[in-house]
Amino acid sequence: MSARASARAIAAQKGSAPLFAALGDTTRLRLISRLCDGGPMSITGLTVGSNVTRQAITKHLHVLEDAGRAWSTRHGRERVWQLNQRRLNDARRYLELISAQWDDALGRLRELVED
């Protein structure tokens, strides 16, 4: 099936596997969600209203950083974290992958029936 084939072709691109591994954790997904909605935030800000410790959040942020998903800058005594939007957009593109697979398949159906 071409849908799966093209998925594999895209999956074969290097560099994204660590990115998705880094997202495979609900705490990290939550962090990404908060950074998405709230823009750049300090660790203190990210800890507020969360039942996860500051240390745990710091650890997860470093995983995201290693995956190229987030980065931080120093503001006085605090480190402010933000998402790497370009990589996030890359990830969103994959959501459209399944949709694109159907476009491909339906294009071939058209070639067959309109012949």
Place this chain on the structure above:
Amino acid sequence: MSTDRIEKKTLLRAPRTRVWRALADSTEFGSWFGVRFDGPFVPGASMRGVIVSTTVNAEIADAQKPYEGVPFEITVEQMEPERLFSFRWHPFAVEGGVDYSVEPTTLVVFALEDAGEGVMLTVTESGFDRIPLGRRAKAFTANEQGWGMVVKLIEEYLVRAR
């Protein structure tokens, strides 16, 4: 956006009988989809097939070559002549040694209606939200094929987190 379903509409400039045959005849279906089934489509039937190269487009056929022979299964649900064809399958069921039969399926529906000089074909695939979280999580690390699911999970999470 929904994380559970995909909908596609396409206008085909062909007689409705022709479009129906391309969907309901398992050999014709296979020729554009890129799969060879072991028999005709019958409502309720579990169909086994293997991935083959499409005969419709040479360029795409080349791209499909490496995947020839990969097993492929669907269960036909409804067949209402010239109106509706639906089946279930396991999305991303490509990991070796995994029994997908116990897991939820997605439902694929092809619906036909007259539209001007042709046929409006609407394809929906739904049920992605029912795919086990464990399966999706596993896809993060083990199965790059699951990337689409990973991104769905993120979207789903972001929607719920609002």
